[in-house]
Amino acid sequence: MARSILKVLTDQEIAQLNEASFKILRELGVQIDDEGLRKELAERGCDVDGDRVKFKADLLEEVIANVKKHNHVTLTSRDGIKVEITPHSLVTHATGGIPEIIDLETGQKRKPVVDDVIATMRLMNQLENLDTPCSLLYPDDVPIPITQVKQTELMFRYSKKPIYGPGISSPGEAKYVVKLFQAFAGGSESLAENPIGIVGVSPESPLKIPQVICDTMKHIISAGIPTSILSAPVGGMSGPLSLAGGLAQVNAEILAFASVAYVINPETPLFYGSRLFYANMKTGSTIMGLPEIGLVSAAAAQLASSNGFLSDLYGLCCTSCTFDGQNGYENAINALVPALAGANWISGYGSMASLMVASYEQLAIDDEIMGLIKRVANGVTVNEDTIGLDVISSAVNGGMILAHPHTVKYLRCGELFIPKLGFDSVWSDWEKKGQKEIKTLARERVHELLKQDEVKALPEDLEQEVNEIIDAAAAELLK
Amino acid sequence: MTEARANPVLKLLDDQKIEQIHVASLRILQELGIKVDDADLRQQLSDLGCDVVGDRVKINPDLVGDVIANAKKHNRFTLTSRTGKKVEMNLETVVSHSSNAIPDIIDFETGECRRTNQDDVIATTRLMNQLDELDMPCALVYPNDLPAETNQLKQAELLIRYSTKPIYATASDPNTAKYLVELFNLFDGTDGRELIGLVGISPESPLYFPKAITDAMKIIISAGIPVSMLSAPLGGLSAPLSIAGGLAQVNAELLAFAVVSYVFNPETPLLYGPRLFFANMKTGCSILGLPETGIASAVGAQMALYYGFVSDLYGMCSTSCTYDTQSGYEKAINCLLPFLSGANYISGFGGLASLMVASYEQLVIDNEIYANVRKAAKGFAVNEDAFGFDVLASALKGGMFLAHPHTVKYLRNGEVFVPDLGFDSVWSDWVKKGKKDIQAVARERVNELLKKDEQESEPLSSELDKEITKIMENAAAEMLK
Numbered sequence: 001m002a003r004s005i006l007k008v009l010t011d012q013e014i015a016q017l018n019e020a021s022f023k024i025l026r027e028l029g030v031q032i033d034d035e036g037l038r039k040e041l042a043e044r045g046c047d048v049d050g051d052r053v054k055f056k057a058d059l060l061e062e063v064i065a066n067v068k069k070h071n072h073v074t075l076t077s078r079d080g081i082k083v084e085i086t087p088h089s090l091v092t093h094a095t096g097g098i099p100e101i102i103d104l105e106t107g108q109k110r111k112p113v114v115d116d117v118i119a120t121m122r123l124m125n126q127l128e129n130l131d132t133p134c135s136l137l138y139p140d141d142v143p144i145p146i147t148q149v150k151q152t153e154l155m156f157r158y159s160k161k162p163i164y165g166p167g168i169s170s171p172g173e174a175k176y177v178v179k180l181f182q183a184f185a186g187g188s189e190s191l192a193e194n195p196i197g198i199v200g201v202s203p204e205s206p207l208k209i210p211q212v213i214c215d216t217m218k219h220i221i222s223a224g225i226p227t228s229i230l231s232a233p234v235g236g237m238s239g240p241l242s243l244a245g246g247l248a249q250v251n252a253e254i255l256a257f258a259s260v261a262y263v264i265n266p267e268t269p270l271f272y273g274s275r276l277f278y279a280n281m282k283t284g285s286t287i288m289g290l291p292e293i294g295l296v297s298a299a300a301a302q303l304a305s306s307n308g309f310l311s312d313l314y315g316l317c318c319t320s321c322t323f324d325g326q327n328g329y330e331n332a333i334n335a336l337v338p339a340l341a342g343a344n345w346i347s348g349y350g351s352m353a354s355l356m357v358a359s360y361e362q363l364a365i366d367d368e369i370m371g372l373i374k375r376v377a378n379g380v381t382v383n384e385d386t387i388g389l390d391v392i393s394s395a396v397n398g399g400m401i402l403a404h405p406h407t408v409k410y411l412r413c414g415e416l417f418i419p420k421l422g423f424d425s426v427w428s429d430w431e432k433k434g435q436k437e438i439k440t441l442a443r444e445r446v447h448e449l450l451k452q453d454e455v456k457a458l459p460e461d462l463e464q465e466v467n468e469i470i471d472a473a474a475a476e477l478l479k
Numbered sequence: 480m481t482e483a484r485a486n487p488v489l490k491l492l493d494d495q496k497i498e499q500i501h502v503a504s505l506r507i508l509q510e511l512g513i514k515v516d517d518a519d520l521r522q523q524l525s526d527l528g529c530d531v532v533g534d535r536v537k538i539n540p541d542l543v544g545d546v547i548a549n550a551k552k553h554n555r556f557t558l559t560s561r562t563g564k565k566v567e568m569n570l571e572t573v574v575s576h577s578s579n580a581i582p583d584i585i586d587f588e589t590g591e592c593r594r595t596n597q598d599d600v601i602a603t604t605r606l607m608n609q610l611d612e613l614d615m616p617c618a619l620v621y622p623n624d625l626p627a628e629t630n631q632l633k634q635a636e637l638l639i640r641y642s643t644k645p646i647y648a649t650a651s652d653p654n655t656a657k658y659l660v661e662l663f664n665l666f667d668g669t670d671g672r673e674l675i676g677l678v679g680i681s682p683e684s685p686l687y688f689p690k691a692i693t694d695a696m697k698i699i700i701s702a703g704i705p706v707s708m709l710s711a712p713l714g715g716l717s718a719p720l721s722i723a724g725g726l727a728q729v730n731a732e733l734l735a736f737a738v739v740s741y742v743f744n745p746e747t748p749l750l751y752g753p754r755l756f757f758a759n760m761k762t763g764c765s766i767l768g769l770p771e772t773g774i775a776s777a778v779g780a781q782m783a784l785y786y787g788f789v790s791d792l793y794g795m796c797s798t799s800c801t802y803d804t805q806s807g808y809e810k811a812i813n814c815l816l817p818f819l820s821g822a823n824y825i826s827g828f829g830g831l832a833s834l835m836v837a838s839y840e841q842l843v844i845d846n847e848i849y850a851n852v853r854k855a856a857k858g859f860a861v862n863e864d865a866f867g868f869d870v871l872a873s874a875l876k877g878g879m880f881l882a883h884p885h886t887v888k889y890l891r892n893g894e895v896f897v898p899d900l901g902f903d904s905v906w907s908d909w910v911k912k913g914k915k916d917i918q919a920v921a922r923e924r925v926n927e928l929l930k931k932d933e934q935e936s937e938p939l940s941s942e943l944d945k946e947i948t949k950i951m952e953n954a955a956a957e958m959l960k
């Protein structure tokens with residue numbers, strides 16, 4: 001079945017939004033700090049006005065046509081696990097770089113360390129609905145100038161799945177991240193054609209690509225590492241509060257970034273990473289459980305598709321700081337709405353408190369929520385066999401539906417979701433089993449899964465190469 | 480300012496697949512038919528061109544077509560509560576109601592699960608008066624301290640006495656139906672169309688209309704009280720396990736119900752209530768938090784739209800027995816799916832544990848979930864003003880988004896959801912405020928709302944009180960012999 005079965009925007013509204021973004025790019029333009037890139041864009045027909053580059057429709061159309069050629073991406077991990085991302089797929093990734101974690105033993109919030117990055121990577125290996133892990137955490141025991149390099153290294157070392165690399169925002173680190181990608185891919189292979197993962201790079205909102213990001217892009221995009229363009233304005237603070245206004249701006253920022261990437265290396269696959277979000281406007285604190293997150297992500301899925309991009313969107317998000325009903329409804333709404341609207345890649349595993357606190361238990365719970373969402377996205381099969389007139393006929397003639405081969409057949413082929421973690425029985429059973437809430441079950445599951453995950457040592461030559469890269473990065477960046 | 484646009488539309492099935500289910504249901508009705516116990520009714524259906532074979536009535540597609548065409552003429556009505564609150568029901572509205580007759584409740588004081596009683600019906604009804612997202616209450620819990628024979632009637636009486644909103648009653652026998660009509664008639668306006676509520680009636684699955692049900696239907700439908708047709712088979716036990724099969728059967732049962740109603744009174748508005756649900760097939764226990772509940776409801780909403788019926792569907796269902804993350808995600812998914820698919824009437828406020836345990840706190844939490852779902856399913860303005868080109872241009876010149884009139888305007892107009900119960904700040908604030916989960920916040924809210932309802936409640940007029948009491952005495956005298 002078609003992946004996009006929910007229309008948040010009509011085709012006409014999509015056209016209007018695209019036109020609004022084109023107008024923003026044509027009339028307001030984008031501040032691009034790199035003079036060389038401005039010059040190259042000028043050569044491709046853009047008007048350069050000081051540090052602002054104003055884009056013409058011709059170039060944007062050319063960029064969009066090129067994006068469409070690169071919208072089937074297969075990521076292959078070192079262990080051979082493949083994740084295909086196409087206009088029809090729905091794959092998942094974890095949140096990245098969360099600054100705090102709820103300790104699995106004490107239940108107290110604390111700063112995460114490298115061991116947490118490793119443990120959460122190993123846990124994510126075992127989550128069946130999680131396709132690509134991020135470095136869920138920001139390790140506090142790693143010096144800041146090499147954190148992104150270290151996160152990338154840990155991901156490649158411990159993940160059995162292709163990785164969704166960290167957000168890269170410094171050119172110094174980008175250089176070593178590229179080296180790590182090349183080392184783990186086996187050196188000679190093209191990262192654009194046979195990628196083992198991707199990274200995210202963010203422009204600044206509104207409408208700015210600072211020098212460090214330009215330089216970061218030059219490293220990453222030139223190397224062909226598939227890149228998610230993460231445009232993340234806060235509605236009402238760094239973008240209009242109106243949802244349509246925020247979307248028009250995000251769409252403009254992503255198209256501008258894609259144009260710059262096109263100039264650098266047109267072969268690098270790009271993802272449409274709308275990260276539009278909102279705040280509690282009374283306090284100014286950004287809160288990620290608002291239903292607008294899901295709604296604008298759904299609209300962004302449609303916009304991405306209209307411009308030929310694969311989409312990479314917010315999914316599981318909550319404001320809740322604990323494992324309560326609010327945590328459940330916020331995560332579910334914000335993941336389900338974009339999933340139904342055709343999102344190709346959705347984020348959010350493992351986070352609470354508006355992406356500011358991570359949790360081992362939440363990773364396991366989010367895997368269950370995604371199981372339900374993937375089941376919904378699979379929809380309903382309607383044909384003569386599923387309609388099963390014979391079963392109904394047999395039942396009205398005194399037959400037992402439960403024992404009918406039709407029932408057994410559909411049960412076995414997964415017509416009904418079978419909870420793996422969630423409670424699936426009645427009150428009396430719940431009492432018998434100790435009145436456990438899902439957090440308790442998740443905790444038990446985390447321990448089991450971590451036991452199951454085996455860590456294999458890297459081949460000796462790769463180990464040596466990786467260590468050399470990290471040493472070189474430390475030597476250069478920690479001066 | 481921002482004009483509303485068409486809401487998001489979810490189509491789990493395309494039009495051709497919906498048509499395919501319709502055709503399958505017609506075949507079920509024509510080839511298998513329905514079992515009807517009442518010989519007179521069988522004769523009436525035979526007179527309308529149905530084939531009667533023993534106790535089965537095989538319904539021809541032409542009659543079904545006529546019935547559907549007629550039902551479309553009666554899919555718009557207004558309910559008016561005792562206190563004058565109105566609820567419009569038609570294909571463009573979405574209305575919420577609570578779960579019904581749940582046998583156990585989590586005691587508000589002790590937190591222990593116990594049998595429900597009439598005081599719980601009263602307290603939950605009063606709490607529901609104060610929930611702004613809930614349009615109509617059912618008797619959320621089953622008053623176990625009252626006799627079974629008059630229980631449904633008593634539930635309706637308590638709703639009438641304590642609800643300030645229009646009510647959702649149920650009837651499964653003719654005596655209950657008769658006195659329900661009397662109770663409803665107390666609120667008949669001069670034009671005879673002032674409806675205080677509607678009544679849900681269920682046939683048996685698969686495809687069976689027992690005499691008690693058709694007798695109850697005859698009384699309620701003849702009186703012109705809108706009826707929600709509730710077909711509730713359990714997939715794999717009383718309907719095929721395959722969702723499409725279950726839906727084809729449910730659809731056949733609902734169309735048959737509409738045909739029978741047509742015989743009694745073609746003017747009575749009917750609601751399309753597919754309530755297909757599923758079990759944990761290892762244990763046979765029905766569990767309502769499965770996503771298939773929402774999937775079946777979403778397709779049910781599409782089927783209702785296809786025919787032009789107002790739909791009445793499962794919404795916030797959960798298997799979870801506590802206020803945990805599971806209760807949140809199950810309810811959200813199962814409510815959001817039919818909502819996005821064009822449902823008109825959505826159920827589920829107040830239930831936990833697959834609708835077997837009710838909870839005061841859950842009623843309040845469900846009010847918040849419903850608000851979130853409603854916002855997620857609401858369209859947003861896409862036009863020049865909303866694009867906010869000027870605000871962006873001003874920001875690029877050093878202006879502040881936050882202080883711009885455009886921001887203030889959209890903020891005031893509700894562009895971004897403002898949680899009413901849910902936590903809406905950051906971790907440090909959560910710690911400062913006592914690390915409360917939503918159950919704890921809901922608990923405080925329950926107390927506030929019950930107090931508020933006490934202050935606002937107006938006693939029944941003594942005249943009305945007397946009339947209700949008289950009807951109930953007559954009912955008891957007849958039904959509790």
